[in-house]
Amino acid sequence: MRREIKSLSKQFKNAPTEEREGIKDLTSQIRDRLSRLRRAESLRKKRRDREKKRAQFIKDPFQFTRALLGEAKSGKLTSPREEVEAFLEETHSDSFRNQNLEGNPPISSVEAPKKELNINEPTWKEVQEFRLYVQEEVIPSVEENPIKCLGKWFDNSLADRNNMVNTEKQTEEWLRSIEKSGLPGKFKAWLYQHGLLPRLTWLLTVYEAPMTSVEGMERKVNKYLRKWLGIPPSFTSVGLYIRSGQLQLPLTSVVEEFKVAKCRVIMTYRDSPDDQVRHAGIVTRSGRKWGAEATVTQTESMLKIRDIIGAPCTGRQGLGTSHFQQWSKAGTRERKVMIQEEVSSLEKEGRRSKAVALSSQGAWTKWDLPKRKITWAELWRLEPFRISFLLRSVYDTLPTPANLHRLGLSESPLCKPCGEKGTMAHILSGCKIALAQGRYRWRHDKVLMTLARGFPAQSVW
Known part of the structure; x- marks a missing residue:
């Protein structure tokens, strides 16, 4: 067709005036046909790419997630795991850590310095000229090259404000990568739950993230989840994460995971078997809107009161068919699990109370019908329009x-x-x-x- 168009263009230059109009119409028709063929070829290529990516995802979803969201590795570890663990234990552990040091007689006394120590603040020129060397190689400062340890970046500000800005940008990039993956919406929701959420939870755990920033990230996530599940923007976020409603999806809230993770960090420091870690006075900050330490204290009080009141039994539970863990008889590990479950339960109760306050989308709270819990296997089998209809019919957004x-x-x-x-x-x-x-x-x-x-x-x- 390109040859025909090129040939007609030459004929158009040499043709008389009365024939040029017909050659022009013929060229326009060929160009329209070429444009349709190009569009069809592009659609076929995109369809093949989607089918290929879908086959890769179904074959190994976790490998697909790592390839989509994982960062490029800077190197390859060839040492066995046992050798690495032995090296770390030898380097970072000390068997005489808690032993008090006594005076060493062989150490000779040192004469008093003749020149007085300059305790004035260093000048900017002195700071710039100061360098540390190892084998004649300059060690870069934190200002020049931030340090990363356990997924956390340390810069010269020694604060997490810049890191939180980068975390928000990273979350947006992950969401865009999932959006451009070419997979159906139900598979994209799975990528969020098992790929994006664990990565984001770790970043929010190691950084001092305020609740306002976490809620902003959840709003972005909710926007994409509504799009992937085929529901309108007015659909309440309660319907996405509630676990006690008429229709329960296998999705977890970013705010809920953040609260549970921060409470787990506090209990890890407080109940550490190492005395120095336990009495180090480490403070876990989470902003002024929500406090992790206050939540842990409140949860412990609620669990102690529950021991006094007793656990209510429903159905055949009083016949010994189930076991209730009591706070007074629980160990350190069991108490940690109980507090995390209680924090999650408080979040679920908050969603339930929010649903009751909704006049239209909360009408299901008055229904006397059996509840339906959708698993990932069932969600993958459902067609996209059926998922959308289920959600919109329960929450009255049809x-x-x-x-x-x-x-x-x-x-x-x-x-x-x-x-x-x-x-x-x-x-x-x-x-x-x-x-x-x-x-x-x-x-x-x-x-x-x-x-x-x-x-x-x-x-x-």
Whole structure:
């Protein structure tokens, strides 16, 4: 086609005036056809890329996640694990750590210095000229080259403000990488839960992150999750993370993981078997909006009160079919687990109370129906439109006449066939005209009619 276009362009230059219009129309048609073919080829290429990535993800989801979100490794460790652990133990441990040092007689006394020590602050020129050398090689300062240890960066400010800004940018980059992965939305949600969330939780654990910044990151995550699950932006975040609702998704909140992680850090320092770590006075800061130490103290008080009151039994629990862990009889490790579970329960109760306060999207709190917990295996089997319909029907965000009228997108909130108010329950199963005309069972009856035509007329049922 390019050759034809080039040939027509030459003919157009040498053609008389009355023929140029026809050559121009013919060239335009060929160019339109070439553009459609290019667009079709591009779509086929993108479809092949999506199918390839989907096959790679299904074959090994964790390997796909590491390749998508993992950073490039600077080197390769060839030493065995036992050798590395032995080296670390020999380098960083001291068997005489808690032994008091006594005076050493062989050390001779040192004469008093003749020149007085200069205790004035160093000048800027002296600071710039000061350098440390190892084997005639200059050691860069923290200002020139920040240091990374256990995933945490240390710079000359010795504060985490810049690190939190970088963490927010890193979270945004991870979300964009997942968005551009070419996978369906349900697979992208899995990448968030098992790939992005653990990486982000570790960064929020090692840095002094304020609750305001964590909530801002969760809002960004919620925006992408709504897009991946096919639900509108007005969908409440309660429906994404609640574990006690009518429809429970296998997703975890960033704020909940952050609170549990900070409480775990406090208990790790406080209950450490090393006396020096336990009495080091390490303070875990989490901003002014929420305090981790106050939450741990409150949770411990609640667990102690629960021991006094006793655990309520439901069903057959009082017959010894289940075990209740008491605070007074629990060890250090069991208490740590109990506090983390209690902090998570407090977060879940907060979501439940928030759902009760919602008039439209919290109407499910008044339902007396069995709850449905969706697992990842079930979520992967569902079609995208079914996931969207499940969520939107439970939280009443479907485009019913009543919802459209409330949003100002429709003039009347009434159902067109019967004239009653077109709520979600009415549209899905309560319209009398639709019931009388068989609209609800029309699809079912059509399937039966198709099956009936396939059987002989003399068949005995």
